[in-house]
Amino acid sequence: MPPNVTDPPIYHDPQIVFNETEKNHQPPTPSSAAKDVYNLNIFQSSLNQLAHILIGMTVGVILLFALRNGLPVGATPQHIILCVLGYHLLMAQAILSLSPHNGWSSRLKLVHKRRAHWILQVLGSGLALAGCFIKILDKSVHWETLHGRFALVSMVFTSVSMVNGLVSLYANELRGLRLLPSLSKLTHICFGIVGFSAASITLCYGLDKAFFRSWASDNFTTAIIVFVATFTTIIIINPFITFFNKSRILFRNN
Ligand code: HEM
Structure with missing residues (x-):
């Protein structure tokens, strides 16, 4: 055979040729640890999606209730609309915006995530406090x-959390003041968790009032209360983890 002629392939069955090629080009099988991380990420993204659906249904139903007699609305419906939009739409999104599993913010740069977080936080707290007053x-x-x-x-924890949120925002500039930036971040997370959880408990007691129950029926009211408990738990998981990780680092380094 002349030197520039190659041997013909030895496989005659095309299926065998295909299978052999596939075998050679298969990506390496992921380790079981990588599979666990993948499954955990999918689980957390699904929880995040569930939280968004439950927030939408809860806020939607409460707005329908508050606007059931049309416009203009009195002090109580104004109070309900502002508190629910402030705490359970905007502040919930403000907390979720920092979660790595949150759909709309996961592709934002850290600096833009933090900007979205404080704008939502300030707007949400402002509406919620106005509704309370x-x-x-x-x-x-x-x-x-x-x-x-x-x-x-x-109200107390939300206001304090807003103030030390501002300090956390300037944490890099305040690095010279030793523990202050880390402590303000930790207290911001802690007060934020307590403020948001207290707002959810307040909402559940609000939904338990006779005039809401008679409009929505007992079973539906119970379902909405379960929705509030579920999305609140999902929302505060991530800040909880961040709080424990940051405190561990702070105490290990000091
Ligand atoms: C996160 C949501 C809510 C917050 C933060 C909130 C906050 C407040 C505050 C600060 C007061 C005045 C308490 C006082 O002066 O003693 C109040 C009263 C009231 N709220 Fe809400 N509220 C919320 C949701 C609701 C909802 C959903 C309803 C009804 C469906 C409702 C119905 C009422 C009523 C009837 C009062 C007067 C009686 C009372 O003080 O218990 N609220 N709320």
């Missing part, structure tokens, strides 16, 4: 119901 001014006796008392807790 509308109802406080509408009432003459205060904090005699569990709904009111939890609302007070959420």
Whole structure:
């Protein structure tokens, strides 16, 4: 045979040729640890998606309730609309925006994520606090119901969390002040978790009021309360993990 002629392939069955080629080009099989990480990521993304659906349904139903008699609305519906939009739409999104599994923010650069977070946080807290003050001014006796008392807790923690959120925003510039930036970030996360959880408990007590139950029926009200509990748990998982990781690093380094 002349030197520039190659041997013909030895396989005659095309299926065998195909299978052999596939075998040679197969990517390496992932290790079981990589598979676990992949499964955990899919699980967390699904939880995130579930939280968005539950937030949408809850906020939608409460807006329908508050607007059931049309416009203009009185002090109580104004209070309900502002509190729910502020706490459970905007502040919920503000917390979710920092989660690596959150759909709309996962592709943002860190600097843009943080910008989205503080804008949503300021808008959300502003609307929620305005909603609370509308109802406080509408009432003459205060904090005699569990709904009111939890609302007070959420107002205090939300306000404090906003202030040290500002300090956290300038944490890089304040690096010279030793522990202050790390502590302000930790307290911002901690107060944010308490403020948001207290707002969710307040919402559940609000939904438990007779006028909501008689509009929505008992079973549906229970379902919405379960929705609130579920999305609140999903939303605070990520800040909880960040809080423990950051405190571990802080105490290990000092
Ligand atoms: C996150 C959501 C909510 C927050 C933060 C919130 C906050 C508040 C605050 C601060 C007060 C005044 C408490 C006082 O002065 O003693 C109040 C009262 C009231 N809220 Fe809400 N509220 C929320 C949702 C709702 C919902 C969903 C309803 C009804 C469906 C509702 C119905 C009422 C009523 C009827 C009062 C007057 C009676 C009371 O003090 O318990 N609220 N709320």
